[in-house]
Amino acid sequence: MNGKIDSVSSFVPLQGIPEQHLSFLLNKAHSRFLFKGSSLKSQNLGLESYIYLFSGEVIVRTFEGEERVRATENLLPIAYQQYHAVEITAVMDSELLIFPAQELKQQLCWSQMAEFQRVQIAGDPTRDEDAEWINFILDSNLFFKVPPTNVSEIFSKLTPRVVSSGDVIVRQGDVGNACYFIKEGRAKVEVADVDADMKKVVAEIGPGRCFGEDALVNKTQRNATVSMIENGVLMRLSKDDFLPLLKRDQATTVDLDYLLAKLGQDEECIIIDVRTVPEYQFGHLETAVNIALDILPLHLPRLNNRFEYILYSDCGFRSNAGAVALSKLGYNAVSLEGGLSEIYTGCSVNPKLKQLLTISPYWVRGGYVVSDQPVGATKYR
Structure with missing residues (x-):
């Protein structure tokens, strides 16, 4: 599905979603092929799903009448703003791309609130040095779990930790209660092979990378040991600070x-x-x-x-x-x-x-x- 990302990035309102977030959303979508003359009916289009014509040509019938839609001429969802019964009939072999409406709306909102934060940061010269690692955090899939209304609160919950080369940050087998973002420096990820009584370095990670995030949502043991190979700065997010972020703020x-x-x-x-x-x-x-x-x-x-x-x-x-x-x-x-x-x-x-x-x-x-x-x-x- 991710092979379609260049094509769908121009669809409305998907063009409001950055590529890295759009890739995440595409994993929630699926294709539906309509052969010439076949039809698809939907009772709650726009409430349950957003349907785009990816290729081909269809006739769309609603209570207001019918419309012929060609993939090369239409970037809007089919029957956009029609929240009633819709029938889609293929004039030629066509492919529909179907997104769950709730997922699309949530992802669009999250992405735009992330951009909201980027714009605020860009306008604050005192935070220039933080811009790069903050962008890494906003692009992290971890925070897709956080309601968009709480995006601005993420950064107030992060605490810096100065570390030195050789420091062990998390140890395999321990029960974790925090995750870490690397702001400066590099670290190595090691996994112990109990049977062979040895450790194997499986990755080296640098600025922008997050580790230990499973500890925020699950009570599980660490599955690897992470230690610094350079002096650096980490940003720590504790489980106690993360869980309140999952509560959605409601506007008047x-x-x-x-x-x-x-x-x-x-x-x-x-x-x-x-x-x-x-x-x-x-x-x-x-x-x-x-x-x-x-x-x-x-x-x-x-x-x-x-x-x-x-x-x-x-x-x-x-x-x-x-x-x-x-x-x-x-x-x-x-x-x-x-x-x-x-x-x-x-x-x-x-x-x-x-x-x-x-x-x-x-x-x-x-x-x-x-x-x-x-x-x-x-x-x-």
């Missing part, structure tokens, strides 16, 4: 009625769409500005901590993470419960909800929302 949420009461009535209430640019361009809430989750730190100077910010995403996952992050930075930020999926699913029952959606862009200038007009900028009221 508001419902659609609350949003409608604010929409166009309160110029100090700003609606922020934290999805990627292509998702925003497909359709978004009226007056909503697009500030993708991963670049939120770049836009902080434009925000006013006296204003209210309502964040939303496709299902509320990314907007919850963004609202938590902004709240920790002192902003009045909440998340729209259910996200856009609540509005799209309701369109079949209440067509007036479509009036809330637009493709016209909006921006934040001088702290307020402005519309993109041909002549000048008009403040939205």
Whole structure:
């Protein structure tokens, strides 16, 4: 499946996931081949799975009608933002790439929150020397277990340890209670062969590598001995500090009625769409500005901590993470419960909800929302 990584990296919203994280997500996906004339039906597309047309051509039928889709012309998921029954029929032999929706949304959110941290670090000159090893940590599969809302807390739990050549850091057979990241220096990994009464060096590891991570989630014995072959610095994460990171922070949420009461009535209430640019361009809430989750730190100077910010995403996952992050930075930020999926699913029952959606862009200038007009900028009221 990883052989497809170059092709799928342009899919929406997968283009928001760095390659190393996309590779992890691809392991959760599977292919489905449709021969000419055969069909696939889904009752909850977008809620259960995201389906991309990897090759071929299909006809997609929804309650709104039918559409012919060609792989070479479409980067969006099939029947994007259609949360109802969908039938996909192959016009020619075609390959579908199917991702579990929850896995995709979680990975996208985690990846964008990791980028959020990178952007913050890049803007802080006092942390220049930490940037390289922090990037290694953010790319570690270990922290995929940590909810995206807690990404910023990871670094406060790491403690430095200065080590010397010859120091034994973990010993095979011991029960571990911490893992280590190598910030500086090199180490060797040895495995004892009890029958031969000897040790074998199986690897040498350097900056950015992590070892002993099994101790954080399991009560197991160390399966190798790790000792330093150079002087260096390690960053230690204890099990007691790691386990609280697994608890998800929840932002304050508001419902659609609350949003409608604010929409166009309160110029100090700003609606922020934290999805990627292509998702925003497909359709978004009226007056909503697009500030993708991963670049939120770049836009902080434009925000006013006296204003209210309502964040939303496709299902509320990314907007919850963004609202938590902004709240920790002192902003009045909440998340729209259910996200856009609540509005799209309701369109079949209440067509007036479509009036809330637009493709016209909006921006934040001088702290307020402005519309993109041909002549000048008009403040939205």
